[in-house]
Amino acid sequence: MATIEVQRQVLPILENPNRGARFYNPELPQSEPFVPGHRTCAGCGPSIQYRMTSKAAGDNTILVGPTGCMYVANSSYLCTPYNIPWAHTQIGSAGSFTAGVSAAYEAMIRKGKWQGKFPNIICEAGDGSASDIGLASISGALYRNHDCLIICYDNEQYANTGIQASSRTPYGGMTTFSPPGPEVPEGKKLYPKDLARMMAAGHPHCYVATASVGYPIDLMNKVRKGLNHKGAAYLMVYTPCQKGFVYETPRSIDLGRVVVECGLYPMWEWNPEKREFDYSFRPASMRPVSEYLKLQGRFGHLHAEHVANMQKFANQQWKMMGIQIPEALLRAEDAKNVTNMAAAAEAEAVAETV
Amino acid sequence: MSTKGTKIPDWLTVPFAGITPAPTQEKGQDLFPTGNWRAIRPVYRDKLPPCNNACGTNEKIQGYLDLVKRGKYLDAYALIKEDMPFPSVTGRVCYHPCEQACNRGKYDEAISIRAVERFLGDLGQALTNDVVQAGKPNGKKVAVVGSGPAGHSAAYQLARLGYKVTILEKSPKAGGLNRGGIPDWVLPQNVLDREVERLKQLGIEIRTNCEVGKDVSWDDLKKNYDACVLAVGLIDPNSIRAEGENKEGVLYGLPFLRDIGMGTSKVKLGARVAVIGGGNTAIDCAREALRQGAIEVTMITVEGNQEEMPAVPEDLHDMLEEGVELIHGRACVAVLGNGKVEALHLHPAKFSGAVNASPINIDREAKPEKFAVDNVIIAVGQHASLNWLPAEFKNERGTIKADKFGRLGDTNFFAAGDIVQLGSGQPLMVVNAVGDGKRVAFNLDKVLRGEALQPRTIPVDVIFDLNRMNMTYFPHFPRIQQTLLPPKTRKKTQDEVIQSFTEEQAVEEANRCFSCGTCNACDNCYLVCPEPCIARPERSNGLYKILVDYCKGCRVCIEECPTGCLEGVPELDFDTGVVRMDTAFAITPGLHGRQAEQLKHLDERAPKNI
Numbered sequence: 001m002a003t004i005e006v007q008r009q010v011l012p013i014l015e016n017p018n019r020g021a022r023f024y025n026p027e028l029p030q031s032e033p034f035v036p037g038h039r040t041c042a043g044c045g046p047s048i049q050y051r052m053t054s055k056a057a058g059d060n061t062i063l064v065g066p067t068g069c070m071y072v073a074n075s076s077y078l079c080t081p082y083n084i085p086w087a088h089t090q091i092g093s094a095g096s097f098t099a100g101v102s103a104a105y106e107a108m109i110r111k112g113k114w115q116g117k118f119p120n121i122i123c124e125a126g127d128g129s130a131s132d133i134g135l136a137s138i139s140g141a142l143y144r145n146h147d148c149l150i151i152c153y154d155n156e157q158y159a160n161t162g163i164q165a166s167s168r169t170p171y172g173g174m175t176t177f178s179p180p181g182p183e184v185p186e187g188k189k190l191y192p193k194d195l196a197r198m199m200a201a202g203h204p205h206c207y208v209a210t211a212s213v214g215y216p217i218d219l220m221n222k223v224r225k226g227l228n229h230k231g232a233a234y235l236m237v238y239t240p241c242q243k244g245f246v247y248e249t250p251r252s253i254d255l256g257r258v259v260v261e262c263g264l265y266p267m268w269e270w271n272p273e274k275r276e277f278d279y280s281f282r283p284a285s286m287r288p289v290s291e292y293l294k295l296q297g298r299f300g301h302l303h304a305e306h307v308a309n310m311q312k313f314a315n316q317q318w319k320m321m322g323i324q325i326p327e328a329l330l331r332a333e334d335a336k337n338v339t340n341m342a343a344a345a346e347a348e349a350v351a352e353t354v
Numbered sequence: 355m356s357t358k359g360t361k362i363p364d365w366l367t368v369p370f371a372g373i374t375p376a377p378t379q380e381k382g383q384d385l386f387p388t389g390n391w392r393a394i395r396p397v398y399r400d401k402l403p404p405c406n407n408a409c410g411t412n413e414k415i416q417g418y419l420d421l422v423k424r425g426k427y428l429d430a431y432a433l434i435k436e437d438m439p440f441p442s443v444t445g446r447v448c449y450h451p452c453e454q455a456c457n458r459g460k461y462d463e464a465i466s467i468r469a470v471e472r473f474l475g476d477l478g479q480a481l482t483n484d485v486v487q488a489g490k491p492n493g494k495k496v497a498v499v500g501s502g503p504a505g506h507s508a509a510y511q512l513a514r515l516g517y518k519v520t521i522l523e524k525s526p527k528a529g530g531l532n533r534g535g536i537p538d539w540v541l542p543q544n545v546l547d548r549e550v551e552r553l554k555q556l557g558i559e560i561r562t563n564c565e566v567g568k569d570v571s572w573d574d575l576k577k578n579y580d581a582c583v584l585a586v587g588l589i590d591p592n593s594i595r596a597e598g599e600n601k602e603g604v605l606y607g608l609p610f611l612r613d614i615g616m617g618t619s620k621v622k623l624g625a626r627v628a629v630i631g632g633g634n635t636a637i638d639c640a641r642e643a644l645r646q647g648a649i650e651v652t653m654i655t656v657e658g659n660q661e662e663m664p665a666v667p668e669d670l671h672d673m674l675e676e677g678v679e680l681i682h683g684r685a686c687v688a689v690l691g692n693g694k695v696e697a698l699h700l701h702p703a704k705f706s707g708a709v710n711a712s713p714i715n716i717d718r719e720a721k722p723e724k725f726a727v728d729n730v731i732i733a734v735g736q737h738a739s740l741n742w743l744p745a746e747f748k749n750e751r752g753t754i755k756a757d758k759f760g761r762l763g764d765t766n767f768f769a770a771g772d773i774v775q776l777g778s779g780q781p782l783m784v785v786n787a788v789g790d791g792k793r794v795a796f797n798l799d800k801v802l803r804g805e806a807l808q809p810r811t812i813p814v815d816v817i818f819d820l821n822r823m824n825m826t827y828f829p830h831f832p833r834i835q836q837t838l839l840p841p842k843t844r845k846k847t848q849d850e851v852i853q854s855f856t857e858e859q860a861v862e863e864a865n866r867c868f869s870c871g872t873c874n875a876c877d878n879c880y881l882v883c884p885e886p887c888i889a890r891p892e893r894s895n896g897l898y899k900i901l902v903d904y905c906k907g908c909r910v911c912i913e914e915c916p917t918g919c920l921e922g923v924p925e926l927d928f929d930t931g932v933v934r935m936d937t938a939f940a941i942t943p944g945l946h947g948r949q950a951e952q953l954k955h956l957d958e959r960a961p962k963n964i
Binding site for chain 1: 387
């Protein structure tokens with residue numbers, strides 16, 4: 001059987017926006033596959049992610065949207081803000097549907113029914129779909145190595161049904177399923193599922209990475225790396241939810257930066273060729289977790305010992321990345337020292353020193 | 355749902371039938387014009403950066419730094435030349451109030467604006483033809499008396515406005531204080547010559563050796579010209595009223611420098627030189643004395659310490675590096691010697707009131723200190739020499755009485771520079787004189803065209819507060835220092851002490867600019883908008899547009915704007931009753947509106963067999 005030539009898109013990697021002392025974003029693609037005119041909340045994090053992702057992917061792209069915020073809010077009256085083919089699927093079948101699209105294109109190319117380049121196939125699953133309900137189907141798609149990119153836009157809860165806890169909801173996060181009270185003062189007792197590492201460990205032939213909307217060019221580059229990777233790729237993106245996290249809308253990008261600087265969202269890439277983690281990403285500074293928590297209403301009920309627990313968790317993440325933890329952050333693991341850090345001036349001082 | 359490539363019959367293009375048109379990149383999905391959710395609207399509003407505000411002639415500093423960042427050096431040079439006729443001169447001599455005002459100074463170190471200006475000025479010097487052209491001739495003649503900074507600037511601006519300008523200069527060479535007051539090792543003569551040449555290229559006639567009051571009279575000026583700018587400066591040196599001040603070997607600061615600058619100096623300095631005075635001229639004299647062969651130079655000031663001296667701290671530092679000694683809190687009351695100066699009598703002294711702005715109290719009872727010297731240079735300021743001026747235009751300080759526009763009464767005579775001393779009463783620095791000359795030129799133009807004069811407007815919105823910008827986007831970067839010649843070798847030569855930037859250094863230094871309050875097309879707002887409702891046909895300041903039909907007012911763009919150019923404006927301003935929201939009350943019809951019309955006429959259509 002003659003081999004079939006598959007034309008693949010190769011997306012160029014964008015330049016770093018920090019050129020010496022100057023901040024200047026690289027030239028971005030003109031095409032706008034995601035257009036205005038949708039009913040997401042003001043300052044919506046997943047929407048920012050959707051826009052950046054689709055802009056990075058370009059016009060020859062097919063989007064798959066399992067049930068979630070970005071399906072419910074964006075496709076009303078069968079109108080969508082997508083300029084490219086988009087299809088909804090059930091929340092549990094995110095992976096299987098995406099795998100089907102990918103396999104269909106492979107078959108069409110094999111039969112000579114599709115002449116163009118192989119499209120970028122992107123599945124935009126929420127964390128509910130990716131970590132709970134659709135976990136099995138996504139794992140299947142990754143395992144079978146279909147040529148697609150599966151993105152988990154991680155807003156750490158089921159947001160479109162009115163803020164319920166998912167397995168990605170962080171320790172202490174208040175949701176309607178984890179309300180704080182006299183019995184459980186921290187609200188949520190369980191720590192979040194380490195979804196991306198699970199995917200990297202279980203499917204080592206896939207490109208896996210974590211990203212955050214706080215670093216847009218990094219996010220767009222990871223999307224492009226995932227699409228350029230021949231085979232399945234998986235990306236987990238931190239996307240703050242203004243309603244669920246309870247913060248001021250202008251902070252959307254800022255939260256994406258602070259969560260990384262506090263060590264609560266480690267940024268890394270899994271290199272499928274070398275079969276190893278790449279921890280070379282470094283935020284501009286390291287901060288105590290209280291800096292992140294105090295921006296959000298969902299952590300408003302936490303006591304000092306809970307914040308100290310969060311700091312322990314964050315320090316474990318820094319340790320995992322092989323970064324030396326400054327003395328100030330180790331001190332913050334003790335609840336006695338946390339009370340001071342709740343004050344803005346104290347936390348600022350620690351951030352300066354570390 | 356996208357319908358690309360699908361042929362949809364006309365009657366199916368309504369929502370109830372299940373298929374709606376695809377959104378377009380230009381119009382968005384207009385079924386949901388979400389702009390009426392908004393309470394605060396983002397608005398691009400460029401503010402005045404503090405450097406532009408602090409500059410004596412309001413150079414567009416942020417503008418040219420931004421152009422240098424992009425490598426558009428010629429555009430940057432043209433932008434400087436709007437306000438500054440000789441960037442190569444101010445790039446060397448300016449006391450840079452812009453750098454003191456620089457917001458980066460509060461963050462790490464101020465930007466080396468003067469060095470970048472010098473880089474651009476030297477670039478302009480290398481051009482065969484200048485970028486600036488004379489204006490269309492309007493047939494009017496203007497005389498500018500004096501070719502110092504203020505006169506140079508006024509003549510330059512008037513030539514650009516189309517006037518036939520004649521400069522009257524009493525010295526054999528044009529340049530005024532730029533030539534006579536600034537030593538060669540700060541500003542080489544050939545740099546200034548080139549700038550004077552540029553003036554001639556604009557069609558300006560320069561008549562040297564032409565002194566008003568001697569060669570030309572007040573009436574001549576009145577008769578031969580439509581208007582006149584008096585920028586004669588303060589030329590006669592002040593005396594210290596000491597006993598025996600007329601002895602041989604007593605020199606005065608500005609004439610000492612001027613003679614060296616003009617090449618007519620016959621002075622031979624002895625080994626020990628004292629300089630009396632604590633200002634910038636005194637510092638230049640002290641450093642020049644070293645270069646003229648003096649071995650020990652001592653500066654005698656009335657000010658009690660270095661901080662009180664009315665001098666540029668950098669120059670003071672460089673002077674001390676070269677080995678000049680300082681004596682504070684002393685005044686010279688007598689010059690001793692037999693015909694020629696041999697020693698000074700010093701007495702303790704201090705200002706009776708505010709430093710540098712009140713009479714000096716000399717303790718004459720104290721035992722005088724004898725200070726042996728071979729020469730003494732007195733540099734304690736200058737005064738005007740205005741014998742030719744009608745008395746009605748003189749004021750009690752002995753300078754010209756001009757109104758706030760620089761105009762003498764309701765004549766067509768204007769005055770600019772040190773001779774007016776608008777404001778503080780202190781001598782002006784070069785850049786302030788340039789600004790004065792520029793404003794007077796524009797005022798003169800208005801008067802001759804019969805327009806009303808407008809007082810200078812106070813800038814409304816200058817960014818002084820770093821919190822109005824987003825500092826997370828700016829990493830700390832150290833300032834690039836200009837190299838200096840080592841003090842040991844430089845103090846014996848006329849070589850330029852401060853070295854200029856290379857191209858790489860200039861770009862790197864310009865890169866440090868925050869662009870305070872001004873859009874520099876970094877694209878960040880465009881990138882972070884969740885809608886995305888920020889459009890830009892081209893990437894350039896002023897071309898970013900917010901699609902108000904869709905903007906939900908989340909303010910992410912305002913928060914993430916690195917320079918603080920974006921700001922939020924309430925849509926409903928209850929204080930003023932202003933309603934700006936164009937989507938809330940005049941609802942965009944959107945897709946529903948368009949379809950409603952079609953739905954009305956649906957009954958009239960012939961039934962279709964589905």
